[in-house]
Structure formats: C-alpha cells, structure tokens
Amino acid sequence: MDVKPELNHTEIDIPAELRQQVTITTLERIYNWGRSNSLWPMMFGLACCAIEMICTAASRYDFSRFGMEVMRPSPRQADVMIVAGTVTKKMLPNIIRLYNQMSLPKYVIAMGTCASGGGPFKEGYNVVPGIDTYIPVDVYITGCPPTPQALLNGLIALQEKVKKEQLKESGWYTKEPGKDIPVPVLGPDIIDPRKKDLIYTETHRPEPTVVEENEAAGEDK
Amino acid sequence: MSELTVLHPEYEALLQRFAPNVEPDTRPGFSGIVVLPASLIEVVTYLKEQMGFDYLSSVTAVDQYPDDQFDVIYHLYKTIGGEGLELKVFTTRENPVVPSVTQLYPGADFQEREIWDMFGIRFSGHYDLRRLLLWEGFSGFPLRKDWHEPLFEEEVKPYKSRWPEGRAFHKEQTNPFHDNVQYPKEFDPESVSTDADESLYKALTANLANDEDGLHTDRMVVNIGPQHPSTHGVFRMSAVLEGETVVALKPVLGYMHRNHEKIGERNTFLQNMPFTDRLDYLSSMSNNFGYAITVEKLLGLPPPERGEFLRVMMAELTRIASHTMSIGFLLNDLGAFFTPSLYALEERELILDIFESVAGSRMMCNYFRFGGVVRDISAADFAKVKYLVEERLPRKIDDLDRYLTDNEIVRSRCEGVGVLTAEEAIACSAAGPILRASGVPYDIRRADPYSIYDRFEFDVCYRNHGDVYDRYLVRLDEIRQSIRILKQVIEQIPPEGPVMNGKVQYLVKVPPGESYGRVEGPRGELGFYVVSDGKVNPKRYHVRAPSLINLTGLEKMCVGGKIADAVTILGSVDIVLGEVDR
Numbered sequence: 001m002d003v004k005p006e007l008n009h010t011e012i013d014i015p016a017e018l019r020q021q022v023t024i025t026t027l028e029r030i031y032n033w034g035r036s037n038s039l040w041p042m043m044f045g046l047a048c049c050a051i052e053m054i055c056t057a058a059s060r061y062d063f064s065r066f067g068m069e070v071m072r073p074s075p076r077q078a079d080v081m082i083v084a085g086t087v088t089k090k091m092l093p094n095i096i097r098l099y100n101q102m103s104l105p106k107y108v109i110a111m112g113t114c115a116s117g118g119g120p121f122k123e124g125y126n127v128v129p130g131i132d133t134y135i136p137v138d139v140y141i142t143g144c145p146p147t148p149q150a151l152l153n154g155l156i157a158l159q160e161k162v163k164k165e166q167l168k169e170s171g172w173y174t175k176e177p178g179k180d181i182p183v184p185v186l187g188p189d190i191i192d193p194r195k196k197d198l199i200y201t202e203t204h205r206p207e208p209t210v211v212e213e214n215e216a217a218g219e220d221k
Numbered sequence: 222m223s224e225l226t227v228l229h230p231e232y233e234a235l236l237q238r239f240a241p242n243v244e245p246d247t248r249p250g251f252s253g254i255v256v257l258p259a260s261l262i263e264v265v266t267y268l269k270e271q272m273g274f275d276y277l278s279s280v281t282a283v284d285q286y287p288d289d290q291f292d293v294i295y296h297l298y299k300t301i302g303g304e305g306l307e308l309k310v311f312t313t314r315e316n317p318v319v320p321s322v323t324q325l326y327p328g329a330d331f332q333e334r335e336i337w338d339m340f341g342i343r344f345s346g347h348y349d350l351r352r353l354l355l356w357e358g359f360s361g362f363p364l365r366k367d368w369h370e371p372l373f374e375e376e377v378k379p380y381k382s383r384w385p386e387g388r389a390f391h392k393e394q395t396n397p398f399h400d401n402v403q404y405p406k407e408f409d410p411e412s413v414s415t416d417a418d419e420s421l422y423k424a425l426t427a428n429l430a431n432d433e434d435g436l437h438t439d440r441m442v443v444n445i446g447p448q449h450p451s452t453h454g455v456f457r458m459s460a461v462l463e464g465e466t467v468v469a470l471k472p473v474l475g476y477m478h479r480n481h482e483k484i485g486e487r488n489t490f491l492q493n494m495p496f497t498d499r500l501d502y503l504s505s506m507s508n509n510f511g512y513a514i515t516v517e518k519l520l521g522l523p524p525p526e527r528g529e530f531l532r533v534m535m536a537e538l539t540r541i542a543s544h545t546m547s548i549g550f551l552l553n554d555l556g557a558f559f560t561p562s563l564y565a566l567e568e569r570e571l572i573l574d575i576f577e578s579v580a581g582s583r584m585m586c587n588y589f590r591f592g593g594v595v596r597d598i599s600a601a602d603f604a605k606v607k608y609l610v611e612e613r614l615p616r617k618i619d620d621l622d623r624y625l626t627d628n629e630i631v632r633s634r635c636e637g638v639g640v641l642t643a644e645e646a647i648a649c650s651a652a653g654p655i656l657r658a659s660g661v662p663y664d665i666r667r668a669d670p671y672s673i674y675d676r677f678e679f680d681v682c683y684r685n686h687g688d689v690y691d692r693y694l695v696r697l698d699e700i701r702q703s704i705r706i707l708k709q710v711i712e713q714i715p716p717e718g719p720v721m722n723g724k725v726q727y728l729v730k731v732p733p734g735e736s737y738g739r740v741e742g743p744r745g746e747l748g749f750y751v752v753s754d755g756k757v758n759p760k761r762y763h764v765r766a767p768s769l770i771n772l773t774g775l776e777k778m779c780v781g782g783k784i785a786d787a788v789t790i791l792g793s794v795d796i797v798l799g800e801v802d803r
Contacts, residue, residue, distance in 0.1 A: 043450050047477055047799060048502035048584060050454065057559075058566040073450040090356055091455055091476040094447055120496065122401070123487070124480030125363055125370035126355065129393055129401050145584055187413035188360035189371070189402045196410040202397045203408040 007033055028167050035079075036162040037067040039107070039155070042078035044098065047085025049112040049145040061148040068155060075101040080158065082151075083137075086114035086121050087128040089190040093183050099135050100180040104172035107138045107162075109154055116140045134192070135181055231272065232306070239264055246309055250519075250734020250753075253294075253307030261310055261320050265295075269325055273299045274306055276663075277326035277650050278739070279748050279765035282336045286366035289314045291342055294750065295322070296737055296765075300647055300661055302668035307737070312342065314365075321347035328650025330773050331474075339364035339482070349424045354475035354802055357420050358413070360405050363483055370483065371396060371403040377758040378487050418459075425461055425469050438463050443784065447476040451554050451788045454798030458775070458791070462784055470779045470787065472772050474802055481803035485762035490516055490729045490753075491591070493762065498585040500764060501800040503546060506539040506576070507742040509589035514671055515738030515749040516591050519731050522723050528593035529673045530714040534606065535576070535588060536740070537703040537710070541614065542572040543743035544696040544703075547795040548621060551693060554792035555634050561625070568617055571609060578602045591729055593721025603711075610707040618700050626694070635690035639778040639790035642687055649774035652767045653745025654695045655794060659687035665741040676713075677706045689793040696795075728757040735761075744768050744795060764803055768796040 007025045008014065014022055025033075045053055056063050063069065072078045075098045087095060099108070110131055113119035118129035131137060138161060141154040171177055182193035191199065232254065236243055242260040246253045256264050268274040274297040283292040295308040310319050321344035322329045333344045334353040341362035344350060351357065361368045372392045374380045382388060393400055404410075422442060429440070446457035455476035461469040481500065485493050497512045498505035510532055517523065524532065549565025573583045579598050580586035588594055598606075625631050641651065646659035656663055662683040666674040682698035684691035733755040739748040748765030771794050778794075779787045 044448055046455055047479075048499055051502060051584065054562075055566060055570070058570075059563050060567070060570050073448075086477065086479050088476060088478055090478065091447060094476075098448060118401070120499070121479040121484065123370065123372045123374075123392070124484055125401075126475075126478045126480050127401060129372075133400060147583060185410075185413050186356045187358060187410065188405055188408060191402075191410050191413060192400070195398060195400075198398060199404060199408070199410045203404050203406060 031167065032163045032165055035105070036159040038070075039066075039068050039079050039158065039162070040070045040072050040077065041068055041080045041082050042075055042098070042102070043071040043073045044081065045084045046087065046091065047114065049084035049115070052145045052148055053082060053084045053111065053151060056148040056151045061152060063152060063155060066152070066155060066159065075099070076103060078102055079105070080107045080109060080155075082109045082111050083115040083131045084111040086119065087131050088126045089128060089184075090126060090186065092128055092134065092190060093186065095131070096134060096181050096183045100183070104177050105165075105170065107158055108135055109139045109141065109158060110137045111141050111151060111154070112146055113142060113144045116142070119144055128190070134184070235264075235267070235272070238267070246307075250732065252735075253309050255309045255311065258310050258312060258319055261308075262322070262325070265308070265322055265325055268297060268306065268308075273301065275647055276300050277322070277328050278305065278746060279737070279750065279763075280322075280329050280332040280336065281750055281761075281763040281765075282340045282342055282364075283752055283761045284314075284340060284364065284366045286314070291317050291340060293319050293336065293342065296748070296750075298669070300663045300668075302663070304669065305737075317342040318345055319343075320345050321350075323347055326650065327648050328770060328773050331769055335769075338362070341365065349427075351420055351424060352475075354478040356475070363480070364486075370480070371401050376487070377756070378489055378492060421459060421471065421473060425459060425471055429461065429469055440468065445787070446473075452791065453550065453796055456791070456796065456798055456801065458787065460779070460784060460787065465783045465785070467779045467782055467784055467787055470776045472775055474769070474772075477798045477802040479799075479803065481764065482762055486759055488759075489727070489757045490731055490759060491727060493759070494589065495585060495587040497764075498587055499799055500766065500803060501742065501744060501747070501768065501797045502584055503797055504539040504543045504743045505584060505586045506535040506588060507543075507740060507747060509586065510536050510672075511738060511740040511742065511747045511749050513589040513591060514740065515736050515751050516729075516731060518736040518738055519734055519751065519753055520591055520723075520729070522592040524593040525719045525722050527597070527715045527718040528720040528722070530710055531594050531598060531720060532589065532672060533674070533677075534598075534707060534710045534714070535579075535586075535594075537707050538572050538575065538606070538609075540703045540743045541700050542569045544700050545569055545618075545621070547743075548625070548693060548696055551689075551789070551792040551795075552625065552631070554788050555631065557630075561621075564617075564621065564624075568614065571605075571613070575602055575605055575609075578605075590721055590725075592723040593719070595721070597720045606707070607711055610704055610711060614704055615701075618697065618704070622697060626697070631693075632690065634786075634789060635693060635793075636688060637686070638689045638782060638786050639793060640686065640688045641774050641778055645774065645777055646687065649777070650770050651745070651774050652771060653741070653743070654692050654699065655745065655771050655774070657681070657683040658691035658695045660685040665739055665746055669739070671738070671740060677709050679706050689789055692793040692795075730755070730757060731759075739765070742767060744797065744800070745771060764800075766800040766803060768794075768798075768800040769802075772796060772801065 007023045009024045012024045110116045115131050121127045122129050139154045139158045143150050185191045242257045246255050276298045278296040278298050291312050293310045298305040336342050338352040441462045443460050446452040447455040457473040459471050460467050497508040500508045545565040545568050549562035552561035576586050577583045580588040641659050643660040646656050662681045664681040667681050679702045682695050731753040735752045737750045745767030750763040751759050752761035754760045778790045
C-alpha cells in the first residue's frame with residue numbers, strides 16, 4: 001500500500017518494496033503537502049459560530065486528525081483566520097488589524113452566513129455585510145451556525161486549495177509580499193479609508209441628488 | 222391583560238401617599254404606576270426602604286413616536302419573592318431627562334447607559350454616562366422610531382418588495398457607498414479623530430486617588446480583549462493596574478452588538494423566535510421559553526399539558542448543557558487548558574443530539590411557539606433523555622465533582638476570590654448563580670413561578686461566600702437539581718396529547734398592551750419586555766439580559782485582586798457575548 005499517494009511523482013515508478021519508505025516528488029508538492037497538513041487556525045471567535053468551532057476542536061469531531069489542532073491566540077503564529085460569527089462595525093478595525101498581523105501565507109475562512117454575507121443580522125446598523133467587503137476570503141461555509149462537519153468540510157476544501165498552489169505564483173517570497181489592508185476608522189459610521197473620496201463626494205453633493213436617489217431606488221423595485 | 226389590573230392595597234397606600242405625583246397607568250393593556258420625573262427618587266427610595274422592593278430587575282424605555290413622549294420603565298421585585306411592581310416615568314422627546322436611580326440601585330448603571338446609547342435619554346446624576354454598545358461619535362440614537370438604519374426598507378416586515386413574490390436583491394447595492402453605511406450631510410472623513418478610547422480612560426481614572434502615602438507608583442492601563450483567549454468571545458475589559466493589583470476596571474461592550482432590538486421591532490412576533498436563539502447561544506431553549514411566555518401573556522394562550530412538560534424538559538436539559546460547559550471553561554481560565562472542557566463538551570454533545578433530533582438544529586433550536594412547542598418528541602428521543610437523566614448524567618456529574626471540587630489548585634485559585642456580598646449582589650441586580658452564590662436564595666422558578674415549575678420538587682441551590690468557588694459549586698448543585706426535575710418530568714409527562722394550542726399561523730396578531738415575562742435561564746433572570754400596538758409587529762421589544770447585568774458587579778469583584786484573578790472571575794460570571802451585546 002502506498003502511504004503518501006498525493007506526494008509521489010506520477011511518471012516515476014517506485015519499486016513496490018520501497019513504496020513504504022521512499023517517495024519521489026517535486027519541491028512544490030512536498031511544500032504544499034506539508035503546509036496543508038499543518039494549517040494552524042487562529043483562536044478567535046466572534047459569535048455563535050465560535051461555539052461550533054470549539055465543538056469541532058473537541059473530542060467528538062476532533063480536527064486534529066487533519067493537522068489543525070494547534071490553535072494560536074496570536075495572529076503571528078497562525079495560518080488561517082476562521083471568521084466565526086457576525087462581524088460588527090465596532091469589531092471590524094480589530095479584525096483587520098489581526099489580519100494584517102498574520103504572516104504570509106495566510107488564509108481566511110468565512111464561517112457561517114454572518115461572516116459570509118451578513119446573515120440574519122445583515123440589516124442591522126452595526127453589522128458588516130460580510131467580511132469579504134474588507135479582506136479576501138478563501139472558503140465560505142454556509143449554515144447558521146455551520147455544523148462541525150461543515151466546518152471540517154470547509155477546512156478540507158482549504159487544504160485542497162493549498163495543495164494546488166504554485167510556488168512561482170505565490171507572492172510571499174517576493175520582495176514586496178502584499179500590502180496591509182487599511183484599518184477602518186469609527187466615525188459617525190464606519191469609514192473605509194479606501195472609500196474616503198467617495199464618501200466626501202457623496203456627502204457634499206448638492207440637495208437635488210436626494211430626489212434622484214429616491215427615483216433610482218424606485219426603479220429598482 | 223387587557224382588563225384593568227386590580228391594585229394591591231399596599232399600592233393604594235402608595236398612590237395616596239404620593240398623590241398627585243403618582244397615578245396608575247390607565248392606558249388599555251398597560252399596568253403599573255406613573256411617576257413624575259421630579260418625584261422619582263423620592264418614590265423609589267420609599268419603595269426600596271419601606272416596601273422591600275430591593276431588586277431592580279430591568280430598566281428600559283419606549284419611544285412613543287409620533288407622540289412627543291419617551292416612557293422609561295422600571296421593573297422592581299422583592300428578593301423574598303412575589304410579584305413585582307412596574308414604575309414608569311414619562312419624558313419628552315424634545316428634552317429627555319430622567320433622574321438616575323444608580324445611587325439606590327447600582328444595577329441600573331449599564332441599563333441607563335444603554336438607554337442613553339439607544340434613545341438619547343439623559344440620566345441626571347449618573348456618574349459615567351457614556352455610550353455602552355456603540356462608540357462615542359456614532360451619529361444618532363438607533364432605537365428612536367424616526368432613526369433609520371442604512372439598509373432601511375420599510376418600517377415593518379414582511380417587506381412588500383420581497384413578499385409574497387419572493388424577490389431577492391442586495392439592498393446595499395441601492396446605497397451610494399455599496400455598503401451598510403450612512404453619513405451625515407457635509408461630513409468630511411478626514412475630520413474623524415482616531416483616539417476613540419479617550420473618554421473610557423478618563424472614566425477609568427476618574428475616581429482614583431493620587432499618592433495617598435506620598436509614594437509614587439506608576440499606574441498602567443491594560444486592555445484584555447476583544448481578541449483574547451480567556452474573554453469568552455469579543456469582550457474587552459480595561460483595567461488600571463498598580464503592579465499586579467487591579468485598582469480600577471471597566472468592561473467595554475458592543476463588539477458583538479447585532480442590533481437585536483432594532484431588528485426585533487421590524488420583525489413580526491413570530492420572526493423574533495429564531496432571533497432569540499442567537500441571544501444566549503449556549504441556551505437557546507431557555508431564550509425561546511422566555512419570549513414565548515411573554516407573548517403568551519398578551520395572547521392569553523397557555524400551552525397544553527404535554528407542551529408544558531416538553532418545555533420544562535428542554536429548558537432543564539439546556540441548563541445542564543450550559544452549566545457543564547461553564548464549569549469546563551472556568552477550568553480553562555484557571556489554566557487547565559481544554560481537558561476539563563473536553564469532558565464537559567462530551568455531555569453537551571449528547572444533549573445537543575436530542576435537540577437536533579427534536580428541533581432540527583444543534584444550537585439554534587427555534588423549538589417554541591406561542592401556545593406550545595413546534596413538534597412532539599419521538600419515542601426514541603424520549604428514551605435518550607431517559608438514559609441521560611437516569612443513568613449517564615448523574616454519574617458524569619459525580620465524576621466532575623470528584624475530579625475538580627477538592628482539587629488543590631482549583632480551591633486555592635477560587636476560594637475567597639472575587640467576593641460579592643449578598644447586599645452588593647442584590648444592589649448590582651446580579652442574577653442566577655452569581656446571586657445565589659452570594660447567599661440570596663432567589664430563583665424565579667420558586668420566587669415567581671412560571672409554566673409548571675410550581676409542581677416540581679427541587680431545592681433552590683445557594684451558597685454563602687460569594688466567591689468563584691461558590692459559584693462553581695452552585696452550578697454543580699443546579700445540574701443535580703435539574704436532573705431531579707427531569708426525573709419528575711419523565712415520570713409525570715402525559716404519554717400523549719397535543720403539544721400546541723391555537724392554530725398554526727405566521728402573522729400572529731397580538732392584542733395591544735405590554736408584557737414583561739421572565740424565566741430563570743442558566744445565567745439568571747432572562748426577561749423580555751414586549752409592547753404591542755395590536756399589529757403583527759412588536760412596537761417595543763426589549764431583552765433583559767442576565768449576562769449584561771451580571772457584569773455590573775465585575776469591577777467590585779476584581780478591584781483589589783490580582784489581574785490573573787480577573788480572568789477567573791470573568792469565567793465564573795459566565796457571560797455569553799451574544800446576550801451581553803445583543
């Protein structure tokens with residue numbers, strides 16, 4: 001029986017008696033294989049989904065079977081940020097700061113409908129409709145909250161993604177490995193620094209635009 | 222509730238004593254006593270000192286828009302048990318000011334700050350009136366009826382644009398910023414200061430005396446949270462330290478403020494049921510219970526016999542699941558990382574299996590309806606409950622007891638730490654295990670019985686030291702009492718029969734009036750205050766969250782102790798952020 005089928009190079013035949021001990025592979029494959037089996041999630045829960053995340057870590061579902069048991073409270077030591085729960089405007093600057101502090105390569109899982117798109121609380125005035133409005137998301141998991149099985153499925157999907165990555169295209173060994181995301185500021189409402197110009201133009205528009213906006217909304221209905 | 226409530230002779234005396242500043246609320250469906258703002262303190266002092274209303278359960282407000290009126294509503298109870306008293310103060314929307322009752326009831330602290338945050342009602346005499354859930358500088362007071370959120374569509378659901386055709390669209394695409402945001406006119410994004418915590422630090426150090434003995438010590442502000450492994454979610458406490466000793470501490474809330482009440486006032490009555498699951502997400506069945514009995518008071522629709530038993534069964538199973546988890550995580554906070562939690566979670570999983578089977582979801586059960594529960598329990602699930610209650614759980618709880626109770630580290634870290642005396646606990650309006658660990662045997666299941674709790678035999682567990690260790694012991698005892706109640710439920714439940722009264726309907730019309738219902742949840746007194754104006758949506762929907770109000774005493778418990786103990790104390794208060802911030 002071959003113990004590491006995903007590692008072996010398909011074109012080179014290894015003698016049957018050596019398959020248990022020897023593997024011939026590429027750097028990329030063994031690099032991705034190693035990374036995907038030691039994804040360390042950040043120990044960081046936002047809301048209800050965090051409880052299901054804890055259940056996934058506990059003995060019944062036990063995600064250490066897949067190499068993810070090392071949960072780290074410090075973003076510096078974590079590979080995956082599981083955004084487990086509703087992202088509120090008040091919490092958002094902290095989440096962005098945590099994301100910026102994670103070292104590359106880093107991945108984000110949006111766990112549950114709230115983190116994916118606002119969920120049942122989307123209409124709330126303090127709720128961000130999905131974490132992907134600010135940071136890139138690798139895997140979305142549906143459910144409110146997703147069951148532990150769904151979270152495991154999401155994590156395995158992330159492993160598959162990691163295995164398909166190519167060193168050549170990865171940005172993190174280049175001289176400029178990605179830029180930080182500007183941290184939002186809490187003003188009269190949350191302010192995305194990337195949208196400052198838009199905010200300025202919209203709030204300084206002359207009065208008649210209000211009518212136009214209403215018309216636009218009317219057409220949409 | 223629509224008929225006029227007959228007043229107790231004691232209240233007649235109160236009315237006569239303070240006439241004409243006090244009069245009964247005569248609006249149909251409403252009850253309680255209306256007090257003029259000027260004589261509020263006088264009346265409340267009399268109620269507290271002469272009539273024994275020592276426990277302020279809840280403070281909330283109602284916006285009477287378009288009328289120029291805010292109602293501020295106080296629910297007072299006696300810790301010796303019995304019915305409560307509802308007190309109301311009216312103020313104008315133009316210039317809303319009400320005297321603060323924090324001098325008499327420190328438990329009003331966070332609740333008055335919340336009302337200031339949400340309604341903009343000022344409480345004169347409050348020592349630290351800052352926004353509680355939102356941040357300083359937020360524009361507007363969200364729970365005012367004329368304030369609209371950025372993704373506002375209509376006043377009430379179901380929205381005509383979406384129902385009954387079932388059209389789905391992204392509301393934020395109609396917003397000029399393509400996001401859930403709005404800004405005042407002429408707003409300049411460059412003008413915002415980034416130092417948002419200035420007022421917090423000012424409040425933290427406001428009451429600290431300087432250099433009493435002439436020795437200069439450097440004080441240090443330490444922020445724990447909102448992302449910290451021991452704060453049970455996105456909770457933040459800001460502490461001032463001298464060396465390792467805490468000299469001042471303030472909780473900073475709102476990192477999970479999900480606008481529960483604003484959304485609840487747009488929803489129909491029934492649509493709120495699944496939202497209550499997400500309040501205290503460790504005990505969704507208890508939340509359902511509280512909301513259901515509150516609305517049933519208005520509807521006058523009691524559940525059938527088997528429904529009542531199923532409700533009690535689910536509520537007690539929830540209590541067991543929640544308390545075991547709480548004990549497990551307390552040990553986490555003590556440094557026994559995750560192993561005790563694994564034991565706790567193992568039992569919780571078995572209870573969640575039952576919930577998943579009867580309700581369809583592990584955590585967000587949405588199982589209760591007005592007039593009963595949504596479906597009956599199957600014979601197989603009933604057998605599971607029976608096995609758990611009669612065989613497995615008593616054994617496992619004894620295990621936990623044996624492993625932990627006499628453990629030397631547990632005892633030395635917990636005994637005498639975070640003490641809250643009985644007087645302080647009552648004053649802070651603490652509830653549940655916190656109150657009972659301080660020597661106040663107050664359990665709503667006994668003091669003001671709801672549902673069918675008056676039929677069961679159980680003890681109200683209490684301890685006298687008021688420290689972390691006693692809170693742990695009270696939780697352990699309560700699990701045993703819950704098992705005792707469950708055994709009686711299994712014995713007495715009618716073998717068959719309907720589980721719900723009234724017809725199944727989506728748009729439940731609730732007669733006009735107000736209703737305050739409370740249940741003893743795992744974390745304490747969970748209250749719902751609902752005002753209906755006869756439509757399918759509540760006019761006011763307020764949650765009296767035990768987790769939030771239990772935090773009022775946190776500073777008292779922590780000051781004078783070491784910072785490492787603050788983590789343990791927070792673990793023993795056992796908050797759930799979904800309920801604290803709502």
